[in-house]
Amino acid sequence: MEFSGGGGGSSGGDHPDGSDPHRRRKRYHRHTAHQIQTLESMFKECPHPDEKTRNQLSRELGLHSRQIKFWFQNRRTQMKTQHERSDNCALRAENDKIRCENIAIREALKNVICPSCGGPPVSEDSYFDEQKLRLENAYLKEELDRISSVASKYIGRPISQLQSMLHNHVSSLDLSMASFGGHGGFVPGPSLDLDLLSGNSSSVVPSLVFPPVSISDVDKSVMTEMAANAINELIRLLQSNEPLWVKSSTDGREILDSEKYETFFPMPNSHLRNPEIRMEASRASGVVIMNGLALVDKFMDADKWEEMFPTIVSRARTICVISSGILGSQSGTLQLMYEELQVLTALLPIRQLYFLRFCQQIEQGTWAIVDVSYDLPQEESQFSSSCKAHKLPSGCLIQEMPNGYSKVSWMEHWEVEDKVPVHGLYRDLIRRGVAFGAERWLSTLQRTCERLACLMVTGSSTTDHLGGGGKSARNFLFLGCFAFYCLLVIPSAEGKRSMMKLAQRMVKGFCSSINPSNGQQWTTISRLNEFEVRATSHKSTDPGQPSGVVLCAAATLWLPVSPHDVFNFLRDERTRPQWDVLSNQNPVQEVAHIANGSHPGNCISVLRAFNSGQNNMLILQESCIDSSGSLIVYCPVDIPAIEIAMSGDHDPSYIPLLPSGFTISPSGLHSTEGGSGAAGDGASTSSTSAIATESSSGSLMTVMFQILVSGMQSSGMTAESVATINNLIGNTVHQIKAALNCSTTP
Numbered sequence: 001m002e003f004s005g006g007g008g009g010s011s012g013g014d015h016p017d018g019s020d021p022h023r024r025r026k027r028y029h030r031h032t033a034h035q036i037q038t039l040e041s042m043f044k045e046c047p048h049p050d051e052k053t054r055n056q057l058s059r060e061l062g063l064h065s066r067q068i069k070f071w072f073q074n075r076r077t078q079m080k081t082q083h084e085r086s087d088n089c090a091l092r093a094e095n096d097k098i099r100c101e102n103i104a105i106r107e108a109l110k111n112v113i114c115p116s117c118g119g120p121p122v123s124e125d126s127y128f129d130e131q132k133l134r135l136e137n138a139y140l141k142e143e144l145d146r147i148s149s150v151a152s153k154y155i156g157r158p159i160s161q162l163q164s165m166l167h168n169h170v171s172s173l174d175l176s177m178a179s180f181g182g183h184g185g186f187v188p189g190p191s192l193d194l195d196l197l198s199g200n201s202s203s204v205v206p207s208l209v210f211p212p213v214s215i216s217d218v219d220k221s222v223m224t225e226m227a228a229n230a231i232n233e234l235i236r237l238l239q240s241n242e243p244l245w246v247k248s249s250t251d252g253r254e255i256l257d258s259e260k261y262e263t264f265f266p267m268p269n270s271h272l273r274n275p276e277i278r279m280e281a282s283r284a285s286g287v288v289i290m291n292g293l294a295l296v297d298k299f300m301d302a303d304k305w306e307e308m309f310p311t312i313v314s315r316a317r318t319i320c321v322i323s324s325g326i327l328g329s330q331s332g333t334l335q336l337m338y339e340e341l342q343v344l345t346a347l348l349p350i351r352q353l354y355f356l357r358f359c360q361q362i363e364q365g366t367w368a369i370v371d372v373s374y375d376l377p378q379e380e381s382q383f384s385s386s387c388k389a390h391k392l393p394s395g396c397l398i399q400e401m402p403n404g405y406s407k408v409s410w411m412e413h414w415e416v417e418d419k420v421p422v423h424g425l426y427r428d429l430i431r432r433g434v435a436f437g438a439e440r441w442l443s444t445l446q447r448t449c450e451r452l453a454c455l456m457v458t459g460s461s462t463t464d465h466l467g468g469g470g471k472s473a474r475n476f477l478f479l480g481c482f483a484f485y486c487l488l489v490i491p492s493a494e495g496k497r498s499m500m501k502l503a504q505r506m507v508k509g510f511c512s513s514i515n516p517s518n519g520q521q522w523t524t525i526s527r528l529n530e531f532e533v534r535a536t537s538h539k540s541t542d543p544g545q546p547s548g549v550v551l552c553a554a555a556t557l558w559l560p561v562s563p564h565d566v567f568n569f570l571r572d573e574r575t576r577p578q579w580d581v582l583s584n585q586n587p588v589q590e591v592a593h594i595a596n597g598s599h600p601g602n603c604i605s606v607l608r609a610f611n612s613g614q615n616n617m618l619i620l621q622e623s624c625i626d627s628s629g630s631l632i633v634y635c636p637v638d639i640p641a642i643e644i645a646m647s648g649d650h651d652p653s654y655i656p657l658l659p660s661g662f663t664i665s666p667s668g669l670h671s672t673e674g675g676s677g678a679a680g681d682g683a684s685t686s687s688t689s690a691i692a693t694e695s696s697s698g699s700l701m702t703v704m705f706q707i708l709v710s711g712m713q714s715s716g717m718t719a720e721s722v723a724t725i726n727n728l729i730g731n732t733v734h735q736i737k738a739a740l741n742c743s744t745t746p
Contacts, residue, residue, distance in 0.1 A: 031071075035061045039068075043075055213319050213336065213376075223322050223374065227334050227358035230372040230393035233265060235362070238283070238397045238409045245283060250432065253439060256281030256413065280414040280433035284442045287407055288449040292400040295408070296330045296367050299396075300359055302337060308448050310508045311631060311663075312441065314350060314515045315340040322356075331361035336374060342515040343435050344631070344663040345702045346522045346534045346554040347423040350515050351389040351436065365400035390415040408445065410438040425558060425667065425700055434628075443626040450597040451624075455500050457493070490592065494648030499594060502645045502652040503604045503622040505544060510633040510659040513552050514704055522554070526726050531557040533729055537709070546656040546708050553725045554704040557733060560742045563664045563699040567630040569740060570662055571623040573607055578739040581731050583609045591618070592646075601625040606642060607634075618642050620657075629665035663702040703732060 031039070038061060042049065049057070054068045061068075215223075237244065243260045247253070258279050288295070298304040306316040315338075322334040334356060341351040355371045362368055373391040392413040399407045414436065422430045429435045490496050522534035535553040540546060559566060569575050576588040592606035607619040620642070621634035635657045645652040705728055 031063075035063065039071055039075075043072065047072065047076055047079075215320060215322065215336070220322055223336070223356055224334060226372060226374070227356050227370065230356070231358055231360055231368055231370040231395075233393040234370045234395050234411065235368055235397065236264075237393075237413075238411055248432075251434075253434075253437070254283040255433070256283070274417060277415050277417045278431065280412065280416060280436065282433050282437040282439065283409070283411045284438040285407065285409040286442050286446055287401065287405055288446050289404070289453045290406055290449045291404045292365060292367055292398045292406045295398050295406055296359060296369065299369050300330050300333055300335070300357070302339075305339075307504075307508070309441070309444055310504075310511045311344055311444060312341055312436075313339055314342045314512055319354070325359070329361070330359045331367070332359070334358045340515070341436060342511070343426065343429075344511060344514050344629075344665075345426065345556045345700070346514060346704075347556050348426055348430070348435075349386040351387060353389055353391055355391055362397075367398045368395065369398070370395040386418075386420045388417040388419065408442060410442045410445075412436060412438045412441065425556060429665070429667070429700075440628040443628045447597060447602065447624060447626040450602065451500075451504075454594075454596040455497055457496075490594070490646050492648050495646045496594060496648075498645045498648045498650075498652050499592075499604060500596060502655060502657075503594075503620060505653065506620060506635050506657050506659045507622055507624075507631065507633050509545070509657055510631075510661055510704070513550075513659075513706060514554060514663075514702070516552075525553075525722050528555075528726065528730055531555045531733070533726055535725060540708075543654050544657060546658055549709045550658065551707045551709050551725075552704060553707070553729060554702060555729050555733065556700060556702040558667055558698055559701055559737070559740065560698045561740050563630060563666050564625075566664050566699045566701060566740070567601060567623070567625055567632070570632050570664075570736075571601060571621075573605070575739065576607070579732055579735045581728065581735070586610045588619075596622075597624065599625055601630070616640075629663065631661065631663055633659050633661035635659040658706045658708055660705045662704075665700050667698045667700045701736075703729060705729065 038057070042053070042057065046053065049068075049072060051065075054065050054072075057063070057068050058065045237256070244257060244264065245254050246257055248255050256279075258281070261281070298308055302316040302318040306313050317338045319336040319338055322336060323332060325331055325333040336354065337357050338352075338354050341353075342348075354374050354376050356374045357369065357371050359367060359369045370393055371391055372393050392415060394411055394413045396411070397409040399409075401407055412433070414433070418430075426435065434440065490499065516536065516538065522536050524532050525535045526533045533553055533555045535551060537549055537551045540548055540550045570579070573588045573590045577583055577585045580588070587610045588607050589610070590605050591608045594604040596602050596604060602624050603622070605621045605623070607621055609617075609619065616639050617636050618639055619634050620637045621632065623632045624630065637655065637657070641652075641655045644650050645655065705725075707725075
């Protein structure tokens, strides 16, 4: 760098109008060796000198300040060019190396011989081959149904011979492990005479559809203003304390003082409010294992939102995006959404609502996400007529913490009108705002984030193998009169993730079956001593479920035992023979274990029953617990399917699952003496303990079974089918109560 342009050596002052003929000649100045050496030394120390440093160099070297500035600028450009040239050479060499390796691999693949058949390798992608076969299979099934329908018109009766080609029948009703069948579900015999055609049931309502929504500029303006006001209210409420928020005298939760709220946030026409409308408002905060950006991304995506809260959100859809985020971020995103919220029981209706979701970044590392109901009158006719819920500004404040953690402050604020009385077992939980409160959302989020953290761990832990933790890596499994060692080892991190995804799909299927979004509704088929059995059926077309008609039956009852004790009893494989009628009271052993949370009850297990009747069947089970309740879901899966999932080499999404299980939650029905409770008015005594430790109030347990029914096309349920369902649920409940020594009813 020996030449430097500068304006310090020329004046041109004699010709201010620019008429000097020598003005356009560019004057160059050759730096001396001393000047270049000094500049190079300074460049190594500071490539971007400030004005003070440039002036000092100017005085020392006898150069103009602009010359110093231009020299450093040119030197930086030169260094950048040299670095880019060096990087290009390195990348070109790496590219040539990879190209040579690619050519060598292609040549080697031409000489590969299949170890099974000795022939050449298949050139096409097996994934696309599988998809092609599935499409062809679906087309052939449609053709078979069409031909059967046409033929039945001519012969005057259904073509049962064609149907028998698609289903395997069991000669008799046998409640044993052998009756699960190859599809992962219990297959009753021909004595179960159930209605396959869901359209014949009077209890079926049409499934909710989402036609295209046209949003005008005026509507967008109204939505934007509503979202801005809602997020301001949310932030004020989350950052306020007394007198707006007070501690509940019942359970110590933070609840909103409605009178103070209306003083700070006056509502128009509040004097005309329906007196039957009640308020639900709660607040909670805690730390979750996920960074703020990831949380925002999952909350603003309807599918991810549904996956994060499978026990609460039964269905979620984004109807339209009103405005997108700024510069590709989620901040400023406003969208119209629909969701269905549930409590895992057949006794309560779902809450349906359209709402606006708005995300805004408050400051660096802090985001606010607000939900507020938005009425679409043309869609309200499709909503459930038993409960009308309107969400006032609700949502969360997310603050990033070190090491990938986030602090989440959550608030739920509802106006609810119950058009039919709430079931007595859940009256207290509903009216106190616990069932859909902030604590339940936050505890579910914490547990889900723990599960995702375990899913992302690359290495298998010491408990992710046969027997779980300290158990031996070898277990005797007695099949018939033979005994041998069976080792179920998860070979890799991919296998662990595959098993966790399979269990996640099982839990999601269980939760969606309790409150189905396909238009099915529960029908009470019997009332036993202290509970009623409700059932529904649907034709399964999901590739992740066994094909046929699935019958779901559920019952909810109160137990005078703490939720924690009920959960430990049901998830323990050592006590499983005491209640599992399908294992015929045979011993059950855990042969594989995956921890998916800090609590020992949050885990995935593979169980094996010592049952000589079914040698190729295992039980996949996931159990999870948090402060709002617990869940135990299980499903029979054959050994080849488990091996596919554990290998991690194949997609387990097509393994058919038909899950059953239990949900346990605190009841809120405080006992009077000796563990007996009163379910009449749901009044509760004063207690400051958390909802998960209310042992005096007992537990609400929901049991649900799913049964695969094949080849039955009668007009409805017969007395025999009702008796079968009642016996299955009744015997299970009776054995649980007997084992827990809780025969007292509320």
